[in-house]
Amino acid sequence: MKPVVATPPKVILLDIEGTTTPVSFVHRVLFPYARKILPDLIKRRRHDPVVEQALAATKLLAPGKEPAEQLLTWMNEDAKVAPLKTLQGQAWAEGYADGTLVASLFPDVPPVLRAWYQTGLTLAVYSSGSSAAQKLIYAHTTDGDLTSLFSAFLDLEMGGKKDTASYRKIITTQGWVASDVLFVSDVVAELDAAGSAGMLTCQMVRTEDETVAGDDHPVAHDMTEVATLFALPAPASACL
Numbered sequence: 001m002k003p004v005v006a007t008p009p010k011v012i013l014l015d016i017e018g019t020t021t022p023v024s025f026v027h028r029v030l031f032p033y034a035r036k037i038l039p040d041l042i043k044r045r046r047h048d049p050v051v052e053q054a055l056a057a058t059k060l061l062a063p064g065k066e067p068a069e070q071l072l073t074w075m076n077e078d079a080k081v082a083p084l085k086t087l088q089g090q091a092w093a094e095g096y097a098d099g100t101l102v103a104s105l106f107p108d109v110p111p112v113l114r115a116w117y118q119t120g121l122t123l124a125v126y127s128s129g130s131s132a133a134q135k136l137i138y139a140h141t142t143d144g145d146l147t148s149l150f151s152a153f154l155d156l157e158m159g160g161k162k163d164t165a166s167y168r169k170i171i172t173t174q175g176w177v178a179s180d181v182l183f184v185s186d187v188v189a190e191l192d193a194a195g196s197a198g199m200l201t202c203q204m205v206r207t208e209d210e211t212v213a214g215d216d217h218p219v220a221h222d223m224t225e226v227a228t229l230f231a232l233p234a235p236a237s238a239c240l
């Protein structure tokens with residue numbers, strides 16, 4: 001496999017679900033966990049400022065509906081809505097804290113991210129999951145705490161992942177040069193948006209997730225292939 005670039009990117013911006021973690025971990029472990037404990041959590045912690053604010057935001061977005069009911073509707077639709085993502089993050093925090101949840105990453109991810117970090121690349125996350133939830137995932141992986149590898153955890157505060165404006169906002173707020181940034185995601189519409197903002201793009205097509213490859217972005221099946229395609233360093237064992 002030959003590199004598709006002459007100059008490697010300086011910043012790697014990573015999606016989570018379907019890119020660094022299996023879709024099944026998010027949909028069969030994280031989402032059901034949040035669905036199970038959220039009704040109790042929003043009663044038990046209704047005076048917690050984070051919970052209170054997310055419930056108020058839910059009411060604003062869905063006036064006249066019971067927030068608990070609206071949150072359930074959003075969960076059924078897998079809606080990428082900030083107050084739901086905040087509350088899911090609060091639920092997962094409890095699960096990680098009591099040891100019920102441990103984050104599963106694809107096994108190629110930790111060694112490649114460590115190799116990239118060690119050579120001075122900037123690593124960042126952009127996910128629909130709240131920045132708090134992103135930090136929790138990377139703090140509780142089966143490979144230990146990886147949070148120190150990342151310089152930024154970006155969420156829906158930047159805007160939706162299918163909107164070009166969100167990637168422009170990321171570039172501006174982080175002070176990056178668009179053409180220095182490689183965005184890796186499994187979702188073509190997200191890559192299209194990032195590409196329109198001037199970022200390099202790579203579609204992660206994971207066999208385990210049965211991701212369908214698109215036509216318009218370089219395709220990798222794991223992080224070592226991303227390294228090869230974009231002339232980035234890879235861990236020594238991956239070169240054998």
Ligand SMILES: CSCCC(=O)C(=O)COP(=O)(O)O
Nearest residue numbers: 015016017127128129133134
């Ligand atoms: C922070 S991990 C949970 C991911 C999540 O809630 C989600 O909706 C998936 O978002 P992504 O942008 O990583 O595909």
Ligand SMILES: [Mg+2]
Nearest residue numbers: 015017018186
């Ligand atoms: Mg994804």
